[in-house]
Amino acid sequence: MGGGVNRDDFSRVGPHYLTCVDWSNSNHRTAVTSSLVQGVYSMQRDRMKKRKPLSNPWWESFGFSLDKPLINEDDNSIYGAVFEYKNNQNIPHSGSGVPPSYVIAFRGTMLKFKTWRKDLEEDLRCLFTNLSNGTRFKHAIQTIETVLEKHSTKKTSVWLTGHSLGAGIALLAGKTMTKRGFPLETYVFSPPISSIPLDSLSGLDVVKDIFRFAECIFKVTLSVLFDLKTKADDPRIAKWIPYVYVNPSDIVCAEYIGLLKHKNVMADFGLSEFEILGAGVSIRSLVFGDEIGEPIQLLSSADMTVNKNKPNVETNNMLKKWWYKFKKAHALAQWWDPNPDLRVNWETHSIRPSTPCLDMEPTSSS
Template identity: 40%
Template sequence: MACLIKGVYIAEIDRQENRREDKQIAPTWWEAFHFKCIKVLEDDVDSSIFGAVFEYMGHQIESPKYVIAIRGTMIKSRTAIRDVYMDAKIALNELSHSSRCELALEAVEGIIGSTHHTNVWLAGHSLGASIALQTGRDMAKRGYYLETYLFNPPFLRLPLEKIKCRKIKDGIRFMQSFVKAGVSLVRKKTEEYDPFILLNSWIP
């Protein structure tokens, strides 16, 4: 899974360097594992390759038939602005409304329309892990639990270690516990609608 994601990174570098098909480096990363790239996912703003759909051409029974792999942030001249913008959407909790998430979801839906969902795996690194996670959540809510591999997914937390005042730290911890207790109480009353309950069977 990690090599397929690496292949997506290299595919974008191949694109940026205008390498001809016979000079491209990216295919080495998936052909070594008997995968074929059947579709690339391109950003609708900068046309960068941020993901790809791979089909397994080998004979190992335990291997997935299809993998949707999504790369992370690339700080390069043609991708940095758009990728950092997408990173900001994670911080603002708006990634789920991004075009990349929509395109990844459409790719999964298209494949599941022709095969059983257990044949489809998701994989992502960093920003791509967040997109894969969102895609997996959306599918899990529909009852499709896709095998998913996330490498270094970003997460946000309060930097408590940087706060020097013990009373403030204790206050923040108390509020966190209070909020968790409140969420738990609400969950008990609305289990049939709670996304935590709906996602309970999906473990990426």
């Protein structure tokens, strides 16, 4: 999303409290990876506003340096970046965890500046399961391959992270590289999903479950009648476990919660294979009946964190209230908030090939 100087000032709004990173602490890893994505947003705003750079603290505060920005050749915008962990500033760290050698981060949609047109074009690719054919995704894969080839003789860990549209790129890139034998640790915030956001709507859960079941039957039936191509779970990515972060009030990603609930319901009735088949039928294939790409939400495994804190907005204008609530629920800042009381309302879900969805558990606030 867009934003001004306040959003880019690390000393005011960033996780500046994190002066010693424990790489074995999941909350610390969450704060750092989300900050690196914020750094990409800030770089693009620095560039477009031609201002004194505000972006550097978003990665330097955690021991990273900018290896190179990723430029979209279609509009010359910065859509991502490669960060290398050099720790030239000797940022202290603790615990038994090991920092990544590189983190490749991707930003989401920015509704200001000249980049908005290309951003929305990529958003439509997400909706119609065609993101893998976009120039950004192809360039992202080339970048990942270059980093891996450059350090093929050394033990080098590469992480992927992204927000919104960038989360979609990171998820697809993670799946692609895993199929090639390179499973990369992946952190995605508010990833898009090409499905009706039922979970963000009010109403009984049983009604939503019935609708999802009917939708699954509808898609599978049409795919059989019209011989549509579908994408199924790939056994090669079963052991790759991305970290997915969502908010129920965020219509972009809320249905990931419903996706896991639906997997549970279908598994209870012994219909897991049927559910997987339905998940592999895209909107694009139903509308156009042509070759389909990789569905972003088709995951064999995942660890999902749900922030159940409801965004508070003080305004009587209903349209503004909805928009401000959405922006807060979609924002990166919620994932580095230092308040442990807020993390009490974070829940974790897990999905594995043989056990579609495990029970929810509160996330540790340590």
